[in-house]
Amino acid sequence: MTATLERAAASRAARGRPRRTRHRLAVLGFLAPAGLGFVLFFGYPLVATVVFSFTRYDLINPPEWTGLANYAYMFGDELFWTSVRNTLWFVVVLTAGRVVFALGVASVVARLRSGVGLVRTLCYLPSLTPPVAATLVFFLLFRPNEGPVDSLLGWFGVEGPLWFSDPAWAKPGIAAVVLWVSGDLMIIILAAILDVPRDQQEAAALDGAGPVRRWWHVTLPAISPVLLFGVVNSAILALQLFTQAVVAGSAASGSANVTGSTGDLGFPGNSTLTYPVWLFTQGFRYFDMGYAAAMATVLFVVSFSITAVLVQRMRRASHQEEGA
Amino acid sequence: MTAVLDRAATPRRPVRRRAALEWVAVHSLGLALGLMFALPVVFVLLTAVMSDEQAFSEDLWPREWHWGNFAEVFETAPLLTYLGNSLLYSLLATAGMLLSSIPAAYALAKLRWRGREAVFLLVVAAMMLPPQVTAVPLYDAWSSLGLTGSLWPLVAPYFLFDAFSIFLLRQFMLTIPQSYVDAARVDGCSEVQTLLRVVAPMARPGIAATALFCFLYTWNDYFGPLLYTSEVPEEWTLSLALSSFKGMHQVEWNLSMAVTLLIMLPAIVLFAFAQRSFVRGITFTGVKG
Numbered sequence: 001m002t003a004t005l006e007r008a009a010a011s012r013a014a015r016g017r018p019r020r021t022r023h024r025l026a027v028l029g030f031l032a033p034a035g036l037g038f039v040l041f042f043g044y045p046l047v048a049t050v051v052f053s054f055t056r057y058d059l060i061n062p063p064e065w066t067g068l069a070n071y072a073y074m075f076g077d078e079l080f081w082t083s084v085r086n087t088l089w090f091v092v093v094l095t096a097g098r099v100v101f102a103l104g105v106a107s108v109v110a111r112l113r114s115g116v117g118l119v120r121t122l123c124y125l126p127s128l129t130p131p132v133a134a135t136l137v138f139f140l141l142f143r144p145n146e147g148p149v150d151s152l153l154g155w156f157g158v159e160g161p162l163w164f165s166d167p168a169w170a171k172p173g174i175a176a177v178v179l180w181v182s183g184d185l186m187i188i189i190l191a192a193i194l195d196v197p198r199d200q201q202e203a204a205a206l207d208g209a210g211p212v213r214r215w216w217h218v219t220l221p222a223i224s225p226v227l228l229f230g231v232v233n234s235a236i237l238a239l240q241l242f243t244q245a246v247v248a249g250s251a252a253s254g255s256a257n258v259t260g261s262t263g264d265l266g267f268p269g270n271s272t273l274t275y276p277v278w279l280f281t282q283g284f285r286y287f288d289m290g291y292a293a294a295m296a297t298v299l300f301v302v303s304f305s306i307t308a309v310l311v312q313r314m315r316r317a318s319h320q321e322e323g324a
Numbered sequence: 325m326t327a328v329l330d331r332a333a334t335p336r337r338p339v340r341r342r343a344a345l346e347w348v349a350v351h352s353l354g355l356a357l358g359l360m361f362a363l364p365v366v367f368v369l370l371t372a373v374m375s376d377e378q379a380f381s382e383d384l385w386p387r388e389w390h391w392g393n394f395a396e397v398f399e400t401a402p403l404l405t406y407l408g409n410s411l412l413y414s415l416l417a418t419a420g421m422l423l424s425s426i427p428a429a430y431a432l433a434k435l436r437w438r439g440r441e442a443v444f445l446l447v448v449a450a451m452m453l454p455p456q457v458t459a460v461p462l463y464d465a466w467s468s469l470g471l472t473g474s475l476w477p478l479v480a481p482y483f484l485f486d487a488f489s490i491f492l493l494r495q496f497m498l499t500i501p502q503s504y505v506d507a508a509r510v511d512g513c514s515e516v517q518t519l520l521r522v523v524a525p526m527a528r529p530g531i532a533a534t535a536l537f538c539f540l541y542t543w544n545d546y547f548g549p550l551l552y553t554s555e556v557p558e559e560w561t562l563s564l565a566l567s568s569f570k571g572m573h574q575v576e577w578n579l580s581m582a583v584t585l586l587i588m589l590p591a592i593v594l595f596a597f598a599q600r601s602f603v604r605g606i607t608f609t610g611v612k613g
Contacts (some may be wrong), residue, residue: 025516034428037485048461128591132542191607240454
């Protein structure tokens, strides 16, 4: 057998270039477009962002070196800190909210005996909705006074707040939109729950563990890698929250020409001014590209540290697999 | 006989009642969750067919069904142009992604070479990078090429590199047993032949799912079109147009919701036809280890 293989390999080697070189060429050929794309669309812009962040640049005149001026300006920029606070709010609320919500829904769906497919479809469909559309739908659902949510609250004698026009409620409203479209994470967690070996569940049941304790001691530890993915994924998602904030803010302000004006960004009262919204406004509405690049550099450091947690875990897992 | 059965059944009764109660509880909870997810969509449909005045009222059920609203939106805004742009963006991006990502995923999943793990981690890192981080230099570069205000900056990257698609395709290809690949090589297939004749056909469900996600991601994209085309209305995609549609027609919520429904349509249709691919695909995105 080995002799045959060796002979086959030998004859192939004799036919043309040595096999090893051909293998290397194949790897190189398959990866060349992606490698070029990575350099053009990630490598170069990452380096350039850092360089731009030390300059003043308005896209028309050539960049002018200003050292750390952009970073120094950040400390005094009140709206910068407002946007940091808003985005941190979303990171905390959406990371916890998405994972807990998706885990809860998946745990219920996993226990259904009939209608699993239907419920799964219903939960997943909203996640395919364009964010612009989903935000507008929620804006309408939560319309003060005439909206269905306010009508519902009215039956209980509760008068709803101004929702998306109330600085205290705009962020929770946006969070509700994001939770509504969390079906993808739910499907991922559901698949992980259904993957938990049955015999582990049964062994725990024989030991007298009820459904709640089985869930806590068997299911939860078994799906912890997927939960970690959910945490990292949700945190990154919250860090880049842009569309929902822009659409909700402009819809609530009423003036609402998102594409042109900047007056209504962050409405009401800058409560929806997230970090990416402020970055976008500085860079592409005020054309202060240097300052936007400085903000982008900070965003890069933060998001990369979060990703590093996941990457570390994946590396350890792949090493364990190789060891086994 | 009956006595024996009775005695056997007695201790089990509370257990069975508990199980029945749990069944009812879990299923009503499941039903409630399903409704919670579905009702906003129903609300969109009902609002979309209301008259202008009624859409602004408290009513939930249309007094008259104005199906004509769906035709009217095409008259009040150049929706066909936006639709064309959205299709152009999504279809070209998906085609380009397939050309560039399938070979890259194959090299990451089925070829052995030094540095493979490191390159894969780079792909993961790129996948997780917020698009705002690279926006400034990319906009600068596209603008010096004179291509801002067109769809080029959105489509072109997909012909070279799309981190999420490479990641997802690699996860799929890893599930194809290595023995098939080795067998093809022993039979004298070149790497290109192995990919085209063995791995690609076996990865077809994965390729379908990746294409679906890519299509929908670009279809739903807002940041990209806003960044590059906001000044040029002829180049707007549907998502971008919808956000200003409600600006132009503030009070006509029925028309806004009709457009909303039209934008959601491809997702719903694709999902109806390819639910399996979607569900299988999405489970693969949850990095297992």
